[in-house]
Amino acid sequence: MYEKVLTKDINMPESRKLAYYEKVGGYRSWKKALKEMDPDAVIELVKASKLRGRGGAGFPTGVKWGFVPKSTDKPHYMLVNADESEPGTFKDRLLMAGMPHSTIEGAAIGSYAIRANTCYIYIRGEFVREARILEEAIAEAYAKGYLGKNIFGSGYDLDMYVHRGAGAYICGEETGLIESLEGKRGWPRTKPPFPAIEGVFRCPTIVNNVETLACVPYILERGAEWFAGIGPESGPGPKLYCLSGHVEKPGVYEDAMGLPLRKLIYEYGGGILNGKKLKAVIPGGSSVPVLTADEIDVDMDFDSLAKIGSMLGSAGCIVMDEDTDMVNTLLNIAHFYRHESCGQCTPCREGTTWAEKVLHKIKSGHGTMKDVDLLYEISGNIGTRTICPLGDAAAMPIESFVRKFRHEFEAYVTKEVEVA
Amino acid sequence: MALIKIDGQELEVKNGTTILDAAKEVNKEIPHYCYHPGMSIVASCRMCMVKVEGMPKLTTACSTRIGEMPPQRKVDGKYDMVVTTNSDEVKQAQESVLEFLLLNHPVDCPECDQAGECFLQDYSFKYGKDRSRFEFEKRVPPRKDMGPNMLLIGTRCILCSRCVRFTQEISGTDEIMVKQRGYHAEIDLFPGQSLDNKLSMNTADVCPVGALVTKDFLFKPRNWRYEKTRSICPGCSVGCNVQIEHMQEDNKMYRFKPLENQEVNQWWMCDDGRLLYHVYGKLNRLEYPQVRKNDQLQRGHWRLSMKAVANRLKEFDPSQVAFVGSGYASNEENYLLQKIAREGVKTKHVAIDDKYPREKDIAYKKFTIKGEKLPNYQGAQDMLQSSATFSDILKKIDKGEIKALYYLGGGPQFTLSEADIDILKKLDFLVVQDIQKTPLSEIADVVLAGASAYEKDGTFTNYQQRVQRIRQAVLPPMAAKTDLEIFQELLDLFDLPKALRAQLVFKEIAEKVKGYQGMDYRGLGDLGMAKG
Ligand SMILES: Cc1cc2nc3c(=O)[nH]c(=O)nc-3n(C[C@H](O)[C@H](O)[C@H](O)COP(=O)(O)O)c2cc1C
Ligand code: SF4
Ligand code: SF4
Ligand code: FES
Numbered sequence: 001m002y003e004k005v006l007t008k009d010i011n012m013p014e015s016r017k018l019a020y021y022e023k024v025g026g027y028r029s030w031k032k033a034l035k036e037m038d039p040d041a042v043i044e045l046v047k048a049s050k051l052r053g054r055g056g057a058g059f060p061t062g063v064k065w066g067f068v069p070k071s072t073d074k075p076h077y078m079l080v081n082a083d084e085s086e087p088g089t090f091k092d093r094l095l096m097a098g099m100p101h102s103t104i105e106g107a108a109i110g111s112y113a114i115r116a117n118t119c120y121i122y123i124r125g126e127f128v129r130e131a132r133i134l135e136e137a138i139a140e141a142y143a144k145g146y147l148g149k150n151i152f153g154s155g156y157d158l159d160m161y162v163h164r165g166a167g168a169y170i171c172g173e174e175t176g177l178i179e180s181l182e183g184k185r186g187w188p189r190t191k192p193p194f195p196a197i198e199g200v201f202r203c204p205t206i207v208n209n210v211e212t213l214a215c216v217p218y219i220l221e222r223g224a225e226w227f228a229g230i231g232p233e234s235g236p237g238p239k240l241y242c243l244s245g246h247v248e249k250p251g252v253y254e255d256a257m258g259l260p261l262r263k264l265i266y267e268y269g270g271g272i273l274n275g276k277k278l279k280a281v282i283p284g285g286s287s288v289p290v291l292t293a294d295e296i297d298v299d300m301d302f303d304s305l306a307k308i309g310s311m312l313g314s315a316g317c318i319v320m321d322e323d324t325d326m327v328n329t330l331l332n333i334a335h336f337y338r339h340e341s342c343g344q345c346t347p348c349r350e351g352t353t354w355a356e357k358v359l360h361k362i363k364s365g366h367g368t369m370k371d372v373d374l375l376y377e378i379s380g381n382i383g384t385r386t387i388c389p390l391g392d393a394a395a396m397p398i399e400s401f402v403r404k405f406r407h408e409f410e411a412y413v414t415k416e417v418e419v420a
Numbered sequence: 421m422a423l424i425k426i427d428g429q430e431l432e433v434k435n436g437t438t439i440l441d442a443a444k445e446v447n448k449e450i451p452h453y454c455y456h457p458g459m460s461i462v463a464s465c466r467m468c469m470v471k472v473e474g475m476p477k478l479t480t481a482c483s484t485r486i487g488e489m490p491p492q493r494k495v496d497g498k499y500d501m502v503v504t505t506n507s508d509e510v511k512q513a514q515e516s517v518l519e520f521l522l523l524n525h526p527v528d529c530p531e532c533d534q535a536g537e538c539f540l541q542d543y544s545f546k547y548g549k550d551r552s553r554f555e556f557e558k559r560v561p562p563r564k565d566m567g568p569n570m571l572l573i574g575t576r577c578i579l580c581s582r583c584v585r586f587t588q589e590i591s592g593t594d595e596i597m598v599k600q601r602g603y604h605a606e607i608d609l610f611p612g613q614s615l616d617n618k619l620s621m622n623t624a625d626v627c628p629v630g631a632l633v634t635k636d637f638l639f640k641p642r643n644w645r646y647e648k649t650r651s652i653c654p655g656c657s658v659g660c661n662v663q664i665e666h667m668q669e670d671n672k673m674y675r676f677k678p679l680e681n682q683e684v685n686q687w688w689m690c691d692d693g694r695l696l697y698h699v700y701g702k703l704n705r706l707e708y709p710q711v712r713k714n715d716q717l718q719r720g721h722w723r724l725s726m727k728a729v730a731n732r733l734k735e736f737d738p739s740q741v742a743f744v745g746s747g748y749a750s751n752e753e754n755y756l757l758q759k760i761a762r763e764g765v766k767t768k769h770v771a772i773d774d775k776y777p778r779e780k781d782i783a784y785k786k787f788t789i790k791g792e793k794l795p796n797y798q799g800a801q802d803m804l805q806s807s808a809t810f811s812d813i814l815k816k817i818d819k820g821e822i823k824a825l826y827y828l829g830g831g832p833q834f835t836l837s838e839a840d841i842d843i844l845k846k847l848d849f850l851v852v853q854d855i856q857k858t859p860l861s862e863i864a865d866v867v868l869a870g871a872s873a874y875e876k877d878g879t880f881t882n883y884q885q886r887v888q889r890i891r892q893a894v895l896p897p898m899a900a901k902t903d904l905e906i907f908q909e910l911l912d913l914f915d916l917p918k919a920l921r922a923q924l925v926f927k928e929i930a931e932k933v934k935g936y937q938g939m940d941y942r943g944l945g946d947l948g949m950a951k952g
Contacts (some may be wrong), residue, residue, distance in 0.1 A: 168601065185598065190463035190483050343579065343598070343605035344464040350520035353603040357556045374553065381516035384477040385466055 005218055005238040007254045010098030016133055018140040021101040027146055029220035033109050034154040042113035048224035052235040055081055055209030056313050058302040067196035068114045074203040076116035080107050082123040082210050083165055083172035086285035088316030091240035092210035094252050096130045100137035106213030108158055114206050117157050122177050125165040134162050169340035173388045174207035187344050188388035211240055231257030235302040245319035246273040258301040265319055276321040284313025286333050287393030289400035326405040327412055331359045337394035348391040351382035355398055362412050365419035372409045376402045422488045422500035435488055439481035439503055440468055450505055451543045453628045454580040455482035458687045459589050465580050469513045473502040478513050514547045523554040526575045534630025536643045561606040567615030569634055569691055574606055577631035583623040591619040592785025618690045619784055637675050649893040652880050654873035655693030657792040659882035660685035664893040671894050673697045681947050690789045699832050703856040706869035708899035729866050730913035732849050733765055740823040742769035742813045745804045747794025748831035750878030752925035754803035756907040757828055764914030771808035772800050776835055790883055799881030802933055818843045829854030836860055869900035876902040878922040888948030
């Protein structure tokens with residue numbers, strides 16, 4: 001039986017207050033890090049825990065922290081990615097609203113580990129309430145001496161700021177976020193140099209997801225072995241799953257990494273809405289390849305989903321019932337990525353638009369079989385050929401929808417579907 | 421150093437070289453739009469994709485750097501990188517990027533000023549498809565008046581962001597931006613701004629297509645109809661390397677473009693220099709020699725005019741004769757001028773024209789326009805080998821110590837005051853060798869019609885002490901002569917050996933003038949040489 005960690009106390013009335021957080025053990029890890037560990041020991045511990053990033057790419061967190069050069073004359077920065085905008089994803093918001101101090105504590109520990117004295121929480125612009133909650137929580141932490149100068153007499157200084165985004169999905173991509181934080185357009189940067197070497201203000205920078213950082217205090221408190229023992233060996237730990245779409249009980253569910261998808265849908269989610277049959281599931285946020293109803297006997301973890309050609313992504317699980325029109329769904333997704341493309345890469349800027357137009361044509365009953373092929377071809381010309389993974393994010397749904405549900409696209413062409 | 425292989429060809433390159441630059445070394449052009457060697461690398465157009473062995477995806481040649489690999493990671497035990505630029509996969513990627521770029525392009529090449537030098541046109545011929553599969557309405561970003569010299573034809577823009585980076589990184593003036601997002605992204609001015617800086621026209625050079633165009637070149641004859649001459653801009657003492665585009669049939673100049681010279685102007689030039697040919701074009705040119713008769717300047721015969729000059733100069737005691745050289749004239753001209761003065765007339769009064777106001781330098785982020793507007797002030801000083809100035813000479817004229825003056829001009833400005841002219845009226849004999857009619861030429865006894873910097877060969881020495889060649893693009897007025905030709909006659913009349921071509925004069929300079937020793941006219945090449 002899995003015992004909740006990240007969201008255990010999140011529904012308590014005072015859970016967002018510092019006093020409550022301290023009562024359930026909060027900031028003990030922060031004190032421990034400052035008093036008993038040097039930054040490298042923190043990095044080693046996080047490496048040993050096998051924590052992998054929860055923002056989508058699943059990169060090992062401790063390894064990433066280790067990329068920050070040890071001796072530089074430049075300041076280092078820790079950036080918390082709270083831009084959460086991937087359709088189907090709403091876990092970070094819950095964490096920040098319900099227990100902001102776990103994110104703050106994790107960010108503080110991360111900052112210490114990478115020798116940063118400044119931490120920015122870059123939060124999605126629409127999260128007005130969450131931004132305010134974070135501001136209040138940071139103020140509380142300053143007042144209690146958890147942030148600021150010479151924390152607990154350790155000689156370590158840390159300032160933390162909330163920076164609100166201005167409404168672009170692309171600013172969740174780490175280098176787009178960095179540009180945006182610098183006050184520029186959210187145009188992702190080509191890598192290398194990687195942010196750990198040259199990030200915000202051209203200084204070593206680490207970008208981590210909210211949920212990733214929220215795990216960190218628990219690792220310090222309970223040990224790397226405890227963490228590594230939860231779920232699959234290749235990417236363990238507590239995990240938040242966002243369940244939405246045609247299920248009886250949508251919401252955020254916490255369980256161990258590697259939760260069987262079927263269990264998520266049928267036990268946590270209470271099954272398909274109105275007793276309908278399942279048609280398809282997007283397991284990791286709208287950008288990842290779709291799964292058919294036959295493919296849901298898979299564990300929700302990085303490697304298991306990769307093995308069947310999809311991704312865990314942000315664990316935003318979107319469930320579609322038998323009545324779902326896959327052409328219309330794809331049009332909706334394609335529209336999103338077209339709208340959110342930053343526009344600098346030729347394939348992404350032009351390809352997402354073209355694909356949406358072709359889809360529109362198919363959906364309005366004017367498409368030909370050639371258009372279905374064209375759609376597939378366009379996705380191939382976007383994917384893997386852009387600066388940032390938004391190109392892939394736009395291409396993967398198109399590719400997988402057309403491949404797995406081609407008959408539905410063809411039905412529009414042959415007019416088997418009645419066009420509204 | 422790293423050992424690499426590009427399409428089977430082995431070569432050694434320095435660590436940190438990009439694949440794009442490495443390919444150039446083996447004469448392989450990898451198509452590219454957003455990359456410009458003078459600006460930051462954004463790798464956004466995705467045109468330059470190549471295959472690197474061991475990398476799962478295609479990679480951009482402009483941003484991928486080559487470095488030495490540890491032995492266990494070398495390909496075939498010896499290569500630090502193995503690159504393919506011509507496989508089917510690479511070609512398909514290039515073709516698809518071009519297809520994307522052309523989806524919304526108006527394909528208005530017949531009326532586009534860039535036709536013939538457009539990278540979109542070139543690459544489409546080379547790598548593209550011949551028909552469009554796009555059957556939707558095209559995006560039509562508007563035409564925009566960007567500033568006094570620049571126009572944007574938005575439909576042709578491929579959003580490579582070179583122009584924006586230019587204003588951020590080179591001029592540092594930040595007037596333009598990409599506005600909107602994604603498909604609707606377009607180049608625009610920041611509110612209330614105008615692309616109004618003295619480097620603005622470089623944005624037309626960096627624009628790989630015909631989107632940003634100069635108003636100056638709008639609808640002029642197509643670029644392939646011009647002759648192209650490499651020379652030096654005479655606009656200031658930077659000495660930007662330029663390509664002059666001109667036509668033989670009408671002896672006119674149509675466009676100036678900067679040429680790369682890392683030591684001097686990198687890839688840039690200023691708008692003033694680029695448009696300077698219009699200033700020269702509007703001058704009231706001296707078109708033939710004139711000699712004063714009955715207090716009237718009358719058109720003269722060249723040989724006779726020169727004889728008049730020599731004969732009159734010989735009438736004075738050498739100490740009463742002065743020669744003034746010019747920062748507008750070439751090294752060779754100034755050299756011959758002082759030679760005639762010192763060895764022909766045998767006077768020690770050799771001076772440089774200092775009667776020009778110095779402006780302030782205009783420093784942009786990565787380019788400075790010099791306030792010293794005379795392109796060869798440094799060289800003139802070197803050649804004249806005298807610390808005297810025109811101002812000193814004027815004082816001596818005023819006191820009656822100097823009675824005859826040979827004045828060499830050559831520039832488009834005239835800055836002598838009325839008081840100066842009054843002093844000069846005291847002279848018994850005044851020769852003015854210049855390109856335009858001025859209050860000074862009006863009071864001269866002999867006027868010699870010379871050539872502008874665009875109309876002759878020679879060398880200029882810029883403010884950094886770099887000696888660079890200027891080359892004749894157009895001819896001087898029919899009955900005018902190049903200044904070197906004028907001096908030939910004088911050399912002859914003073915029994916000095918002739919030195920008919922700039923090259924021969926330069927040879928003498930290289931023997932006699934400090935700092936120029938051992939230089940060779942041909943050896944200056946395209947990029948010039950620093951003085952020793
Ligand atoms: C288009 C795009 C949008 C992204 N949006 C987010 C986001 O909203 N939140 C997030 O944490 N990561 C997002 N990412 C992933 C980040 O680039 C980055 O990998 C992540 O923040 C790293 O944190 P982690 O290592 O803790 O996962 C996005 C990536 C892309 C390509
Ligand atoms: S892939 Fe798309 S969103 Fe990402 S940098 Fe390129 S154009 Fe922008
Ligand atoms: S106007 Fe020209 S230089 Fe500027 S982004 Fe467009 S194509 Fe590039
Ligand atoms: S030239 Fe390399 S991506 Fe544009």
